[in-house]
Amino acid sequence: MSKQERLLLLSDLMLLAVAVVWGTSYGVVKSALVFYPVLGLLALRFGVTFVILSPALRHLRAADARTLRGVLSAGMLLLGIFLCETFGILMTRAANAAFLISLCVVLTPLVEWLLLQRRPSRVESAAVALSLLGAWLLAGDGALSFNPGDALILLAALLRALTVCVTKRVMRDSALPPLSVTAVQSGVVAFGSAAAAWLFAPQQWQALPTLTGHATFWVYVAYLVLACTLFAFFAQNFAIKRSSPTRVSLLMGSEPAFGALFACLWLGERISATAWVGGALIVAASILATVRWTAWRTSAARA
Numbered sequence: 001m002s003k004q005e006r007l008l009l010l011s012d013l014m015l016l017a018v019a020v021v022w023g024t025s026y027g028v029v030k031s032a033l034v035f036y037p038v039l040g041l042l043a044l045r046f047g048v049t050f051v052i053l054s055p056a057l058r059h060l061r062a063a064d065a066r067t068l069r070g071v072l073s074a075g076m077l078l079l080g081i082f083l084c085e086t087f088g089i090l091m092t093r094a095a096n097a098a099f100l101i102s103l104c105v106v107l108t109p110l111v112e113w114l115l116l117q118r119r120p121s122r123v124e125s126a127a128v129a130l131s132l133l134g135a136w137l138l139a140g141d142g143a144l145s146f147n148p149g150d151a152l153i154l155l156a157a158l159l160r161a162l163t164v165c166v167t168k169r170v171m172r173d174s175a176l177p178p179l180s181v182t183a184v185q186s187g188v189v190a191f192g193s194a195a196a197a198w199l200f201a202p203q204q205w206q207a208l209p210t211l212t213g214h215a216t217f218w219v220y221v222a223y224l225v226l227a228c229t230l231f232a233f234f235a236q237n238f239a240i241k242r243s244s245p246t247r248v249s250l251l252m253g254s255e256p257a258f259g260a261l262f263a264c265l266w267l268g269e270r271i272s273a274t275a276w277v278g279g280a281l282i283v284a285a286s287i288l289a290t291v292r293w294t295a296w297r298t299s300a301a302r303a
Helices: 003-032 038-062 065-091 094-101 104-116 122-138 148-173 178-200 215-240 245-251 255-267 273-290 293-302
Strands: none
Touching: 003 065, 003 094, 003 215, 003 245, 003 255, 038 065, 038 178, 038 215, 065 094, 065 148, 065 178, 094 148, 094 255, 104 122, 104 148, 104 245, 122 245, 122 273, 148 178, 148 215, 148 245, 178 215, 215 245, 255 273
16 A cells, blocks of 8 residues: 555544544534533634644745635634534534534535536445435434524535635645644634624623533533544544545545434434434445545456
8 A cells, every 4th residue: 555545544534533523513512502602612612722733823934825815714614614503503403413514515526516626426426415315314304393503504514515625725735734724724713703702792701611610511622622623623634635525525424423323322312213224324425435446446357
């Protein structure tokens, strides 16, 4: 196996780990929102991430204006995603959110085709169709109770598709390390959330829960910062540089299955047998996207 193939395999495994981590994040965020409001939680989560990653900002000195605009654009899109996602989670079930966000798997190939002129392969198209069927079943025979929170999650899914493609363009055309991109994105989300609270919702600024009296909240924050932000966005940016946006989205397509499982175990939300079948189809779609069929056919022919 060549070095490039090993790096691609590593990126695939990291993306599958991100699917697990982000799948659990819906239940964790919903639990954290019991203690602290949306904009304050976002500013805290990404502010801590930005401080931790601030040393990586030194690489921006070598970046040109076009790269900086691209990174800032990706950060603004990420801000939109988390505003929609977090307010959406507040207004809907964690299982609903996990299902609806998976529609970015269906939207990404279309956005990639429009922005990057890369047409999805037949295998990727089949995986997208399988993922869409699984997501529909995961909703419970399509009987999703639609509400404003669901609409926000749908908008977040579209923004996710745009973000993956924009980030791909930035990572493809520049030599910026993934951690530098993650640092800028975190800073934009942190300062954007703080500005939105200051301008439009001052009631979102509240005293932070105490560490001694609300240790559970700080455990949630630590998990969201370390696993769901630092690791997840580094892994995503690392993989985007080495793979296509469609492949990245498909590999993370098992996220709703893990999200539904966690919502069931953590929050006590009821999941039907049909929904479990849907979750299995989504995982199967991710596996279908992971297998390198060209290399497999070549090995089979040699045998």
